[in-house]
């Protein structure tokens with residue numbers, strides 16, 4: 001009886017917590033790594049082959065949103081490369097039907113938060129500061145919490161996280177002098193002042 005009760009209690013605990021996670025997906029997001037419809041590998045394409053992030057995410061320097069590439073971008077190569085691969089079947093189907101591949105979104109802020117890629121990337125914040133070494137990931141996973149404390153702590157003191165803007169997609173870049181000194185020069189030159197007031201991020 002006792003054991004039965006325990007099982008029921010544990011079962012309830014799991015159900016209740018599953019509910020909480022479903023309602024507030026942010027809670028469980030570090031490490032979030034859904035299975036994608038195509039086993040696309042950043043490690044192969046961005047790492048080994050050295051494709052620049054902006055080859056595919058070409059809106060990231062120009063817009064708030066960093067679009068996932070349309071099928072045409074994949075077919076630039078896959079019309080010739082691995083044309084019989086089963087793993088690429090959903091990509092070829094998408095190309096024929098015009099229906100986009102249904103990639104699952106990994107990083108997601110609540111709707112009441114304003115975020116803008118262009119503002120960060122042009123200021124000199126690298127993808128690596130927020131997404132980690134994507135060029136070494138076979139499957140992308142979330143590595144930073146993306147919560148308010150995390151955003152604000154960089155906004156209060158961004159110096160050591162800044163680099164010349166043309167290097168933001170070089171995820172393995174190593175500064176040749178004190179990064180805080182480089183950062184302070186960039187802050188002065190570009191008059192960088194990230195918002196720490198509530199309305200900066202909640203508009």
Ligand code: HEC
Pocket residue numbers: 036040042045046051052053054055056057068069103104105106107108127128131134135139140169171
């Ligand atoms: C050849 C095209 C291509 C290149 C190059 C590429 N990506 Fe991607 N990226 C994709 C595709 C397709 C997805 C969606 C599938 C997935 O998550 O793996 C994606 C997803 C992502 C995501 C997750 C988006 C989400 O749903 O939250 C991040 C972050 C990302 N890429 C960052 C990068 C970075 C950083 C680089 C450069 C080091 C890069 N990508 C280079 C095609 C590319």
Ligand code: HEC
Pocket residue numbers: 038039040041045051056069073074075076077078081082085086087088091
């Ligand atoms: C610049 C050229 C290029 C682009 C653009 C490109 N790929 Fe590739 N991809 C390759 C090459 C080359 C390989 C094969 C490497 C090898 O020989 O194993 C490959 C391999 C793959 C494989 C593994 C296939 C298998 O059977 O092993 C998948 C899946 C894949 N790519 C998906 C994508 C998707 C999805 C996109 C678009 C987001 C994309 N690729 C864009 C060049 C490209």
Ligand code: HEC
Pocket residue numbers: 053054057060064065066067068107108109110115117120121125126127128129130131146168169
């Ligand atoms: C300051 C942190 C930060 C930087 C720098 C950054 N990202 Fe993001 N990225 C985010 C956040 C936060 C989201 C989720 C946005 C949302 O849900 O509105 C995201 C989402 C994405 C997505 C999914 C589509 C979208 O816009 O929601 C892709 C793809 C992506 N980032 C790629 C990149 C690439 C490539 C770079 C570098 C050129 C980069 N990011 C730089 C924080 C960052």
Ligand code: HEC
Pocket residue numbers: 109113114115116119120123125129130146147150151152154155158161191192193194195200201
């Ligand atoms: C690694 C450092 C860093 C992180 C992490 C970061 N930011 Fe920023 N943020 C900056 C910098 C640098 C700027 C540019 C300020 C400028 O140009 O004056 C900026 C600017 C902004 C702006 C003003 C952009 C505009 O268009 O007005 C907003 C809003 C913002 N960030 C929101 C966020 C949110 C939300 C998060 C967390 C999800 C976040 N940031 C995480 C460094 C960061």
Ligand code: HEC
Pocket residue numbers: 026109110113146147148149151152155195196197198199200201202
């Ligand atoms: C740099 C960006 C940024 C600034 C500045 C900021 N927030 Fe947030 N805030 C966020 C993000 C991102 C989230 C959602 C993610 C999280 O924290 O879980 C959030 C979430 C919240 C939430 C919901 C929290 C919850 O637990 O559901 C409230 C309330 C909030 N912020 C109030 C404020 C107030 C009040 C201020 C000013 C004192 C402020 N924020 C300043 C980025 C910011």
